[in-house]
Amino acid sequence: MSKAKKFMYINRHAPCGTVYAVEGLEVVLIGAAFEQDVCMAFVGDGVFQLKQDQDTADTGMKNFSPAYRALGDYEVNRLYVERESLEERGLTEDDLMPLTWEDEDDDWAEKPSIHIVDRAQLSDLIEEQDILLNF
Amino acid sequence: MLHTVNKSPFESSSLKTCLSLARSGSDVLLIEDGVYGALAGSTHSPLVTEALEAVRVYALEPDLKARGLSGDRLIPGIEVVGYDGFVDLACTNDKIQNWL
Amino acid sequence: MKFSVMVNEGPYTHQASDSAYQFIRAALSAGHEIFRVFFYHDGVNNGTRLTTPPQDDRHIVNRWSELASEHDLDLVVCVAAAQRRGIVDPDEAKRNSKDGDNIAPGFRISGLGQLIEAGIESDRLLVFGD
Known part of the structure; x- marks a missing residue:
């Protein structure tokens, strides 16, 4: 098999007002099975996707924010x-x-997935990718 | 790297975000409502003029024409291309970031 | 050069589908290959044959079907996004006990893996959307 490609999913939409965040997350979770080199970026209103304590109950919409916790798995x-x-x-x-x-290479030590990066670092990371998908 | 922007800078921060993250030497193509970012004399023109020192900026001709924008209304230094030029830009750049 | 294209908005509301179509036509006429066109989000609405625009407007769905037949394009509609929005092929109609299907000629319904595969197999992946 050819060398894995570097995929970056760039999230720029807030979570509830449009469907992009939740359907974007579906792509990331499906894509994870393809053993490519995957990362995500959260820019602009996309950072709101990771806000704690999201509770959509009174909107009647599905709360998909717990699915972000599955990304590590x-x-x-x-x-x-x-x-x-x-x-x-x-x-x-x-x-x-x-x-x-x-x-798993470090005795299953629990490590943070979120990395805060500044604009210049993010610019460098984007430049390293092969495939960029925006949600 | 090729960046595309398809939103008016008056409605969305896409153009600003793109220009703040695009590396020097990148190509930036304005399409759809993104072509309004090519207009000279707008409140957003200085942002684009400054960016032109580091990146090349293109605007898609069919989208300009569809919106009644002629070449003489554009910020000097912006290059107008057709869909064939869009395809060429997608070939000469080894990756593409569409700022949606 | 081998391209794949992702279309994320439905026809008529947003220019994305028109832009993708024009890009693909230009790429084909320059001799490039289109590996796949993948329709996601409201983009799945490009794949219903029930679309009936007024006669003086372009028929976006038929245009895709015709281009697919002329150039043997692989037009793939995401199954999860399609189910939410009522885009159904005969198999899906049967499986979900629907009273009919509406998939347009030249389109097929498949999974998100087709998008990832398009990214892996193509030289370039372009996305048209909102």
Whole structure:
């Protein structure tokens, strides 16, 4: 099989107002089975997807935010959040869900999946990818 | 790397986000309502003019024409291309980021 | 060059489907190959043959079907997105006990893996959407 490609899923939409975030997450979870090199980026309103305490009960909509916690089990464990996007929205890392993954090469140690990166670092990461999909 | 932007800068931050993350030497193609970002004399023109020092900016001719925008209304330095030019840009750049 | 294209918006509301179509035509006429066109989100609505636009407007769905037949294109509608939005082929209609199907000629319904495969197998993947 040819060498794995680098896939980055760039999330720029808030979670509830449109379907892009939830259907985007479906792509990431399905794509995880293809053993490619996968990461996600959260930019602009996309950072709201990771906000803690989402409760959609009174909207009648399905709450899919718990599905982000499954990403680690699918070996999607690099979630890059743009620092400037958080700051512009008055958020800090403490507002985000504490997502983790278990590193089988390190005695299943639990490690954080969320990495706060600044704009210049994110720019470098985007440049490293082969395939970029936006949701 | 080729970046495409398809939203008016008056409605969305796509163009701003794209230009803040596009590396120097990138190609940026404005399509659909994104072509409004090519207009000279708008409140967003300085952003694009400044970006032109680091990236090449293109606007898709059929989308300009459809919106009544002629070449003389565009920020100097922006190159107008057709769909054939779009295809060429997608070939010469080894990856593509569509800012949706 | 081998391209794949993803279309994320339905016909008529958004220009995405028109842009994707024009890009693909230009790519084909320049001698490039289109590995697959994948329809996702409301883009699945490009695949219903029940669409009936006024005669003086373009028929976006038929245009896709015709291009597919001329160039042997692989037009794939995402099954999960299609089920939510009522795009059904004969198999899906039977499986879900629907009273009919509406998939347009040249389109087929399949899973999201087809999109990932398109990314892996193609030289370039372009996305048209909102």
